[in-house]
Amino acid sequence: MHTDYISAPTPNLPFPVHFSFQNIIFLLVAIAGFGLFAWQARKIRANILVGRDRDMSGNVNERLWKTLLVAFGQQKMFKRLTPALLHLVVYVGFIVINIEVIEILIDGIFGTHRVLGFMGPLYSALTGTNEVLGALVVLAVVAFWWRRNVGGVRRFTGPEMRAWPKMDANVILYIEVILMVALFLMNAADLKLHQLQGKDLPGAFPVSGLLTGLLPDSLTALHVLERVGWWAHIVGILLFLNYLPSSKHFHIIMAFPNVYFSRLMPQGQFSNVDSITHEVKAMMDPTYQVPTPPASEGAEAAPTSFGAKDVNDLAWTNLLNAYSCTECGRCTSVCPANITGKLLSPRKIIMDTRDRMEEKYNSPLIFDPNLYGKEAKHDPQEQLDKENHTLLRGYVTPEELWACTTCNACVEACPVNINPLESIIEMRRFLVLEESAAPNSLNVMFSNIENNGAPWAFSPSDRFNxxxxLYVADKAAVTA
Amino acid sequence: MMADLAARGETPEILFWVGCAGAFDDRYKRVTRAFVRILEHVGVNYAVLGMEESCTGDPAKRAGNEFLFQMQAMQNITTLNGYGIKKVVTACPHCFNTIKNEYPALGGEYEVIHHSTFLQQLINEGKVKAEGGESFKGRRITFHDSCYLGRANNIYEAPRAVLEVLDADLLEMKRCKTNGLCCGAGGAQMWKEPEPGKKDVNVERTEEALATLDGDADVLLNLQGVESNAPVLPAGSNRGGSVIAVACPFCMTMMADGVKNKEREADVQVFDLAELIASAEGLNA
Structure with a gap:
């Protein structure tokens, strides 16, 4: 028996339309997929908004320009050429192949087949590009896998890269390969189906064209394979979309707002705590009136503590940082403290922030990576007391924080403008201002400044010595 | 002295902010003096606060003591504004960063210039020619970027432009400019013992500086974060008299300690830009 699997255009429509139960299932699957993602996104948004207010409005042009360069243009990735090129392939592949997802959605809902085929040469260019990029993506992913698991790239290791983070990184690569295989299966089966029936398939298929020999010659089998590829591709994408909030791969979305909302001021500039400014001014000038915040804000009180003990003491931008991190470890690999064997790892601070948010607030996760990683990461005794298991001490130890030289290398290195230094300083502020828990030598330095106006124990009267x-002793200062 | 000038009703063109290290650290006092001799040499109308200067609060702020920082800042701002200061020059990147970036919001707005930029301007204006003193021709110099000058404030070229006039062999470390490795003293580390680890940061950095000056590719390969394999120089022994140039009092201390640790004081010296220029200009008093 021979069935014609390719319909001729119906008289009234430019496209062959086969509306069937498949389309209803597809519609339900798509709604479920996007709906679940929206549900997860709302939870993450709520997590980020537990952070302290920080005005990041204004400077729109400068922010857009930065987003264009750093996020879209991947400017900072190109500090390291090999991963930058590999990443570029996957990134461009992701963007271009997603144009095809639009077609899949239309086809899926309306029962059309390759609805964009009417574009002719443009469609050929699109499908052809997709195919080449798809093949390059597979190669890049293989290279990524090798670098991560065999190649000994040091920044992929470290105490925080156990359990979930380690698995997550590989899962992403496997999913990407599966998606590409599905794409090629769909195209190759479709192509062979048309070839065997002596018909033209719109589009260009430079890679799938090489694969048709691997497929069976039965039309029914080819049709099934085409459908399997098609469904696997789109369902895979929807699953991947819902995997993102649990994964470091969320950076493909969060990198853009994160770069947009990243700081514009010089990296050396630390925030001045306003409430302290009022206090100091009032001390120096008894007539100083602390400006009252606009009454419309209602019961919005000043922060009750200085610095950060837990994630809700950090600014919302610091929490946004945590969801934008792809755990690449560039920050940690350039950290002078980490390089010389100290406990501090900027990446860990950012990962801890995300883990703590999900422990304390919403876990937007279908399966909870936080729980998965717990055993390896934390003392089980500490798990018992969720409230006291704060970011500071529960996750990040003072030893890590005090090892920071505030050199900004981590900030400079981050391809998506994450700023671990801000979080470190906020936690130091809590240690010093709320707990008086600075290392003793720093307390000595503080009291020197208070008493002598210098961090060392010198008398202010010797300051001009x-x-x-000036004109006597330095003859031999510089000698050949 | 600013107080004397003010008593005469004069306002200086620039205020030279000496900084605590410049005033109290024996090694960095030499830098202060070298810079002052340059100022005198070119005839700039300048003043210093002398005993009225107080710590900018940088170490307190980086260590998390925001309260102490703001106390210091307000006190200094009161002093500076009292004298009507418009332009501040300092040889310390930490003072520079703090006054330039963190004082404005507290009421202290000045044009703040680091001495590397100031020296570059003097060179560009032809006021400093690096002639008449010691010659650095043929000597190897590598510049160590200060974090608070470089990444913190994007000043990478000024110190290099200053070194250019010395006509020496300038060598860049692998980790330079935006990728520069910290000396280990920032963030108030200067005043505390390092946390337990494999190595001190200043030793790591000094090893890199020495390997760069020596052209020792093997050492460079073993330093983490140095990804490229190409040697900076053909391998060969150091010719002696090489210089690690710095532009920060804390980098000075850390690098000098590193050189001592590596027992290379005999052939490698650590100098600030101002000392090198003063020496080349024949201003060693």
């Missing part, structure tokens, strides 16, 4: 020897 350097001038005594």
């Amino acid at each position: 350097w001038a005594d020897e």
Whole structure:
């Protein structure tokens, strides 16, 4: 028996339309997929908004320009050429192949087949590009896998890269390969189906064209394979979309707002705590009136503590950072403290922030990676007390925080403008201002500044002594 | 002295902010003096606060003591504004960063210039020619970027432009400019013992500097974060008299300690830009 699997255009429509129960199932699957993602996204949004207010409005043009360069243009990735090129392939592949997803959605809902085929040469260019990119993506993913699991790239290791983070990184690569295989299966089966029936398939298929020999010659089997590829591709994408909120791969979305809302001021500039400014001004000038915040804000009180003990003491931008991190470890690999064997790892601070948010607030996850990683990461005793298991001490130890030289290398290195330094300083502020828990030598330094106006124990009256020897003693200062 | 000038009703063109290290650290006092001799040499109208200067609060702020920082800041701002200061020059990147970036919001708005930029301007204006003193021709110099000058404030070229006039062999470390490795002193580390680890940061950095000056590719390969394999120089022994140039008092201390740790004081010295220029200009008093 021979069935014609390719319909001729119906008289009234430019496209062959086969509306069937498949389309209803597809519609339900698509709604479920996007709906679930929206549900997860709302939870993550709520997590980020538990952070302290911080005005990041204004400077729209400058922010857009930065987003264009750093996020869209991947400017900072190109500090390291090999991963930058591999990443570029996957990134461009992701964007271009997603144009095809639009077609899949239309086809799926309306029962059309390759609805964009009417575009002719443009469609050929699109499908041809997709195919080439798809093949390059597979190669890049293989290279990524090798670098991560065999190649000994040091920044993929470290104490925080156990359990879930380690698995997650590979799962992403496997999913990407599966999606590409599905794409090629769909195209190759469709192509062979048309070839065997002596018909033209719109589009160009430079890679699938090489694969048709691997497929069976039965039309029924080819049709099934085409459908399997098609469904696997779109269902895979929907599953992947819902995997993102549990994964470091969420950066493909969050990188853009994160870069947009990243700081514009010089990296050396630390925030001045306003409530302290009022206090100091009031101390120096008894007539100073602390400006009252606009009454419309209602009961919005000043922060009750200085610095950050837990994630809700950090600014919302710091929490946004945590969801944008792809755990690449560039920050940690350039951290002078980490390089010389100290406990501090900027990446860990960011990962801890995300884990703590999901422990304390919403876990937007279908399966909870936080729980998965727990055993390896934390002392089980500490799990018992969720409230006291704060970011500071529960996750990040003072030893890590005090090892930071505030050199900004981590900030500079992050391809998506995450700023671990801000979080580190906020936690140091809590340690010093709320707990008086600075290392003793720093307390000595503080009291020197208070008493002598210098961090060392020198008398202020000796401050001008350097001038005594201005023209006598330095003859041999520089010698050949 | 600013107080004397003010008593005469004068306002200086620039205020030279000496900084605590510049005033109290024996090694960095030499830098202060070298810079002052340059100022005198070119005839700039300048003043210093002398005993009225106080810590900018940088170490307190980086260590998390925001309260102490703001106390110091307000006190200094009161002093500076009292004298009507418009332009501040300092040889310390930490003072520079703090006054330039963190004082404005507290009421202290000045044009703040780091001495590397100031020296570059003097060179560009032809006021400093690096002639008449010691010659650095043929000597190897590598510049160590200060974090608070470089990444913190994007000043990478000024110190290099200053070193250019020395006509020496300038060598870049692998980790330079935006990728520069910290000396280990920032963030108030200067005043505390490092946390337990494999190595001190200043030793790591000094090893890189020495390997760069020596052209020792093997050492460079073993340093983490140095990804490229190409040697900076053909392998060969150091010719002696090489210089690690710095532009920060804390980098000075850390690199000098590193050189001592590596027992290379005999052939490698650590100098600030101002010392090198003063020396080349023949201003060693």
